[in-house]
Amino acid sequence: MLQKKLIERLKSHDISVSMQRLHILEFLLEKPEHYRAEEVYEMLKPKIPTLSLSTVYNTLHLFSERGLLKTLHLEEGVTHYDGVLEEHAHFVCEKCLKIFNVPLKETLPEADLPGMKILQVNLTYRGICHECLI
């Protein structure tokens, strides 16, 4: 994505701009994938040699709070961050732990939760993927 667009995107979410933030946002929007903090850190280290893991965590939290990305708890002990905001589900393979995007044909059911403020909905399938089934 163009730097200009990235800057706009940050500003429109009330986030002031920095090199680190631009790079992290760009990285997350590049592919429709789900990254853990460590991965973001490793991938950007070459571009920003002084980058620290704390900054990655700070930034991901901030982005999540401000609605720039989705936080996913798909497997034991790890958090994934997803830049794709369009409603979709995930499939996690219990063997290889790969995560697949699942397009939704129907919209998800509305929850009967009077008095609650719903911010996010998450649908996850678990099972064995085609490669691991062979």
Add this chain to the structure above:
Amino acid sequence: MLQKKLIERLKSHDISVSMQRLHILEFLLEKPEHYRAEEVYEMLKPKIPTLSLSTVYNTLHLFSERGLLKTLHLEEGVTHYDGVLEEHAHFVCEKCLKIFNVPLKETLPEADLPGMKILQVNLTYRGICHECLI
């Protein structure tokens, strides 16, 4: 639940019986709640003074593998275990982190996942609960 029923339940899932397993299963079936390993451990310690946390983890993993309970990844870094197997969703309050059961009016959409073997489906809502909204 009666001890006899518990034993049957274990055996029918191909799990050999032990004091620890009976107590852990009983505890998980008592209330429709979601416990972390640590909580199970603390609650059963008085009944089984020699109980070890490793055993709780072992047992919960075994139960989950054999389909006696559901493993939930609802929040950062923690795993919850749910003895209620009937299809239902969860609501997690981002402030107090309480977990609520959400009955489902409709069945969840079938995933378009050719070649994948689906073992579990999980629907989670995140937001702010009524108490935290006040």
Add this chain to the structure above:
DNA sequence: TATCAGATAGGAATAGTTCCTAATTAATTA
């Protein structure tokens, strides 16, 4: 009763994340 496999206890090790402090950078004001 002796043997063997499975289960358990206990603690050490691991890994993802958070917390803390100092240094750096950006924004604000004069």
Add this chain to the structure above:
DNA sequence: TAATTAATTAGGAACTATTCCTATCTGATA
């Protein structure tokens, strides 16, 4: 523009849920 203040970042220590490892114990089998 210079000085002041606020926000951001880097780095590492601390924390915590979970796993791993080993010795002990238990129960089943012969």
